[in-house]
Amino acid sequence: MLTCAQCSKPMDAPPRGRRPRYCSRSCQARAYRARAAVRKGSPPHSAGNGELPPRTPPARPPEGMSVRQIVRAAVEIADREGLDAVSMRRIATQLGLATMSLYRFVSGKDALIELMVDAVHGENGDDAPVDAGWRTRLEFAARREWGIYSRHPWVLRIVATPQPPVGPNVLAGVERPMRAMDGLGLDAVTMHWVAIAVGAQVQGAALLLVNELETKRRTGRTTQQWRSDKSPAIRELLDSGRFPMLTRLFEEQEDVADINAWFEFSLERLLDGLEVFVDGRAGVGKRSGVAGRAGVEGRARVAGRAGVTGAEATC
Structure with missing residues (x-):
């Protein structure tokens, strides 16, 4: 008996031509995604019916995380190692976060650098006396x-x-x-x-x-x-x-x-x-x-x- 290579559902064999491997386009697509996952080194686990398990949503950042903390971490890295050492991945590692979680706060490195520059310009500095010339x-x-x-x-x-x-x-x-x-x-x-x-x-x-x-x-x-x-x-x-x-x-x-x-x-x-x-x-x-x-x-x-x-x- 001819069965689907993805879900094992019985299929009717065509009277002529090439025999199909899948019972539907959705099974064919699921099989393709499974092969792609294997090529990337993370073979999927069957959910029992040929379906791939749903994707896990990206981890949410811990409570209390803020743009200010991200900017501060980026400034610390730049001060120690130079601006070229600053990356979203590096900042996430220093803060113990997933890299993608940073994008909930800043749109990318260019926007982050602007925030860094403005932050250091806001550092306390000596101001002239009010009555100074x-x-x-x-x-x-x-x-x-x-x-x-x-x-x-x-x-x-x-x-x-x-x-x-x-x-x-x-x-x-x-x-x-x-x-x-x-x-x-x-x-x-x-x-x-x-x-x-x-x-x-x-x-x-x-x-x-x-x-x-x-x-x-x-x-x-x-x-x-x-x-x-x-x-x-x-x-x-x-x-x-x-x-x-x-x-x-x-x-x-x-x-x-x-x-x-x-x-x-x-x-x-x-x-x-x-x-x-x-x-x-x-x-x-x-x-x-x-x-x-x-x-x-x-x-x-x-x-x-x-x-x-x-x-x-x-x-």
């Missing part, structure tokens, strides 16, 4: 951004672009320096350009910092060790007499320049230039209150570095 407020904003790159080097390559992630904390990082310039007679576009200039200064310095941290993480070699390795070759070139200024630098600078100290120096020089710009645009006589005091104090600070007395600086 514009220069002090810009300094605080710049150092706050510098702190983000120092703690999370991977962030720089995501935000140093004309098309950065957009989130409330990222936007607050742009709003902060613009507010510092408010009340000085500048239009919004100019204030935004000032914010970009300060941010570009921070990011340029941070590029050196981030590359140093990444190199040390990957190779274990510090900049001091690099200089020690390169010193013989550098000394040989300097001894040629072709580089008198670098020779002088090599003799006067005993150690590798501190990147944090260089950042502070470059930030101060940028603010000195902005101070001249603000004075030229607004005029000392037209400013009052906090802004006016900031201009006078700033000029005194610049003059002090040049050896000018306090009375001369305020004239």
Whole structure:
């Protein structure tokens, strides 16, 4: 007797032609799925009637799991091993979850990275005193951004672009320096350009910092060790007499320049230039209150570095 190869149901043999193996298209489809499962290494178990058991739905995430926890785990991985180490599978492993369960909270890695960037921009940082002048407020904003790159080097390559992630904390990082310039007679576009200039200064310095941290993480070699390795070759070139200024630098600078100290120096020089710009645009006589005091104090600070007395600086 002819029977179905899937459900063993008796079938009538055709008078001519090829004999069928299945009694229906549904049995043929079930048999195909069974063969596919075997090829993948997970042979199905019969439910007793030739049917495959129903698929088990994906495990639900444990109670209390949230987007914030997933983002925090992703940030920890990126801080330790770099952004390339972050994957949905890796995060799920760290949290003890099934990978697919993460998609209940975030749509994918790109969306996750945007959440990561916004989260670290929301970390607590020092804010300028309420009555501080514009220069002090810009300094605080710049150092706050510098702190983000120092703690999370991977962030720089995501935000140093004309098309950065957009989130409330990222936007607050742009709003902060613009507010510092408010009340000085500048239009919004100019204030935004000032914010970009300060941010570009921070990011340029941070590029050196981030590359140093990444190199040390990957190779274990510090900049001091690099200089020690390169010193013989550098000394040989300097001894040629072709580089008198670098020779002088090599003799006067005993150690590798501190990147944090260089950042502070470059930030101060940028603010000195902005101070001249603000004075030229607004005029000392037209400013009052906090802004006016900031201009006078700033000029005194610049003059002090040049050896000018306090009375001369305020004239």
